[in-house]
Structures are given as structure tokens and as C-alpha cells.
Amino acid sequence: MKQFAVIGLGRFGNSLATTLYKMGNEVIAIDIDEEKVENIAEQVTYAVQADATDENILKSIGLKNIDVAVITMASNLEASILATLSAKELGIEKVYAKAMNDQHSKVLYKIGADKVFLPERDMGIRVAHTLATTNIFEMIELDPEHSIIEINAPEKWDNKTLDEMDFRAKYGVNVIAIKRGKKFNISPIAEDIIKKGDILVVLGENKAIEKLESDQK
Numbered sequence: 001m002k003q004f005a006v007i008g009l010g011r012f013g014n015s016l017a018t019t020l021y022k023m024g025n026e027v028i029a030i031d032i033d034e035e036k037v038e039n040i041a042e043q044v045t046y047a048v049q050a051d052a053t054d055e056n057i058l059k060s061i062g063l064k065n066i067d068v069a070v071i072t073m074a075s076n077l078e079a080s081i082l083a084t085l086s087a088k089e090l091g092i093e094k095v096y097a098k099a100m101n102d103q104h105s106k107v108l109y110k111i112g113a114d115k116v117f118l119p120e121r122d123m124g125i126r127v128a129h130t131l132a133t134t135n136i137f138e139m140i141e142l143d144p145e146h147s148i149i150e151i152n153a154p155e156k157w158d159n160k161t162l163d164e165m166d167f168r169a170k171y172g173v174n175v176i177a178i179k180r181g182k183k184f185n186i187s188p189i190a191e192d193i194i195k196k197g198d199i200l201v202v203l204g205e206n207k208a209i210e211k212l213e214s215d216q217k
């Protein structure tokens with residue numbers, strides 16, 4: 001069981017804190033707004049009303065030995081920066097933060113954030129993929145440069161083996177599974193034949209995946 005502190009209980013922070021708690025983790029939820037704290041009190045380990053920009057306050061709450069702190073108040077730039085800095089200064093092992101945009105993200109990394117989330121940007125990318133390319137069903141971002149996508153095999157791939165398609169050499173991507181109807185082939189081999197309409201689960205660098213997507217049309 002891990003110990004988490006979720007700092008800032010807006011829509012994102014609230015959902016993060018209550019989900020982590022439901023998954024069986026210990027969660028300390030913090031917000032400067034008393035009402036936000038009261039609303040979440042029954043759904044986390046404990047909820048505290050406090051100003052998270054102050055390192056001494058974080059220390060008095062007992063955050064020093066927490067495993068992960070997530071700073072979520074992205075729309076308040078000053079509070080987000082000060083709270084991230086305070087959490088790092090306190091010596092919390094992993095400090096994650098939510099940013100509003102790329103500049104904000106850069107600042108948070110510079111002051112020591114271990115990982116920065118840009119949920120609005122990421123969601124925008126995902127929704128764009130779903131809307132614009134009918135063949136892409138899902139996309140999982142592994143890190144900013146790598147993803148796993150599902151891609152629908154077009155006519156021109158029909159009856160070709162993975163060996164003939166040579167995805168790794170041509171595009172630098174790996175086919176990690178092939179789905180045909182309800183059947184899942186989770187460790188495809190070079191001789192496996194692709195049929196039009198198969199769903200290929202592909203892992204690779206985003207640039208390589210984009211190239212594959214445009215060639216696939």
C-alpha cells in the first residue's frame with residue numbers, strides 16, 4: 001500500500017484522490033477551501049484544510065514521509081509552483097504536478113517536479129485521434145515519445161505476413177498483438193497472416209506511429 005498526498009481538490013484532484021483511495025491506497029487530501037475538504041472527507045484516509053504553498057504547513061501535516069505528492073492546482077500558477085517547490089524542499093520522494101500548458105510544465109520540471117501531467121493537452125490529442133482517423137480505436141501514451149495504438153488493417157495489408165510487412169524495419173514499430181473478431185493473438189510470429197479488418201496493436205515512437213498511420217490510408 002502506498003501513501004499519497006493529493007494537493008488541490010478541484011475536479012482533477014478530487015477524482016484522483018477518491019480513485020486512489022478506492023484502489024486501497026492511503027490518501028491525504030489537502031485544499032485551502034474548507035468546503036472542498038468537507039466534501040471529500042468520507043472518501044479519503046484524511047482530509048486537511050491547509051495552504052499547501054507553505055513548506056512548514058506541509059511538514060506539520062506529516063507529509064515528509066509520504067511516497068507520492070500530486071500538486072493539482074494548475075490554474076493557480078503561483079500556488080502550483082510554490083506547492084511543488086515546498087513538497088520537493090520537504091524531501092518528498094516523488095512529486096508530480098499538473099500543468100496548464102508547456103511553459104508551466106517546463107517551470108515545474110526546472111524546480112524539481114518528477115513528472116508533470118498535461119491532462120487537457122493529452123485528452124485533446126486522444127480525442128483528435130478518435131475523431132479524425134476512423135481506424136484508430138484507442139491510444140495509450142507510455143511516455144511523451146512512445147505510445148501503443150490500435151490500427152485497423154487496410155485492404156493493402158490483406159493476406160500479407162508480418163514478415164512481408166516488415167513493420168519493424170520499415171517503420172520502427174512492433175506489432176504486439178493482432179485481434180481478429182473476438183480472437184486475440186497476443187504473441188504474433190513473423191509467419192502470421194494479416195487479414196483486412198484485423199486490429200493490430202502497435203508499439204513504437206510517436207513519430208514512427210504517425211508515419212505508419214499516414215501510409216496506412
Ligand code: ADP
Nearest residue numbers: 008009010011012031032051052073074075079
Ligand atoms: P481543476 O481544473 O482540476 O478543477 P483547479 O486548478 O481549478 O483544478 O483546482 C484547484 C484547487 O486547488 C481548488 O480546489 C483550490 O481551492 C485549491 N488550491 C488553490 N490554491 C491552493 C493552496 N495554496 N493550497 C491548497 N489548495 C489550493
